[in-house]
Amino acid sequence: MKTKVGVLVMSYGTPESLDQVEAYYTHIRRGHAPSPEQLKELRDRYEAIAGGVFPLRQNTDRQVQSLQATLNRENRNPDIEFVCYQGLKHAKPFIEDGVEAMVQDGIRTAVGVILAPHYSVMSVGTYIKRAQAKAQELGLSISFVESYHLHPKLIKTLTERVNAKLALFEEVGAKRDEVRVLFSAHSLPERILAMGDPYVDQLMATSQAVADKAGITNWQFTWQSAGRTAEPWLGPDILDTMHSLKEEQVEYVLAAPVGFVSDHLEVLYDLDIEAQALAKELDMRFQRIDSLNSDPLYMETLSDVIIDQWKKG
């Protein structure tokens, strides 16, 4: 009989229906309910992306399924079998539920991975902390993949996506080097800088690696989707960046949100609706690269780093 190795696949989580948006938002706000205005604003954004469909849920389900198949295909150790469990930060099944399910299934050792390539103590760090605490409580031995932002297969597939959209621009008459590529990621509060957090450096490294592989020099990095709180967040925001590009007379813009791995609100609303509307207003041509979702090279990236982490223990 093969020994089962658990894989806790962690992701942000999303509501299942518009009714659940309030509970979800309250969880993100650490138990503080949003004001009616804040709630309406968030519900409106979900309604705008696909009439209240929550694509992140289905995308995460597919990623987890597809990762399990990839892991068991790539695994060269005949004595073990990988079994994936989902653990979400702000929705069911929560991270703690995933750990509990493994233990109930008799799993003794596990690896945790997050569906986000870049480490920050405020993002990936909090997923790991919660999983570790629950695992300790239940006596499960678990270790974690902290980041995989320079994995060659990740860089390769992101580069192919950039090249595919640059080719589309060329079809409408733009020269490849006239397109400004905007690499982006979710902003975080500025205070991560004083904490020596690797988030910014890792994002710059991914962007530089993709730019090098695609052979592009007309690019920059910008933030997006900053939270609606009083404290300062990392900037410049993509909308401000686009205003500056207008002044530079840039006409063609390609958004490459390398901090995200799935179609969800931050991509489908903040880029496809909000940034796209601004581009129209500024008379710019704006595109974005396709999200990774269950891309085979992304699945292999995850499978490689999980198998390596499992060998290390």
Ligand SMILES: CC1=C(CCC(=O)O)c2cc3nc(cc4[nH]c(cc5[nH]c(cc1n2)c(C)c5CCC(=O)O)c(CCC(=O)O)c4C)C(CCC(=O)O)=C3C
């Ligand atoms: C680093 C990071 C990632 C990327 C890494 C990762 O994936 O983990 C990410 C992803 C996501 N963020 C998401 C949604 C939201 N994030 C919010 C608020 C916040 N995000 C934060 C950080 C991040 N968020 C932070 C510091 C806050 C402030 C509150 C707090 O300190 O936690 C809010 C509240 C309202 C607002 O501010 O917009 C919403 C609705 C969705 C799901 C979208 C969907 O359902 O389709 C996804 C994938």
Ligand SMILES: [Fe+2]
């Ligand atoms: Fe967020």
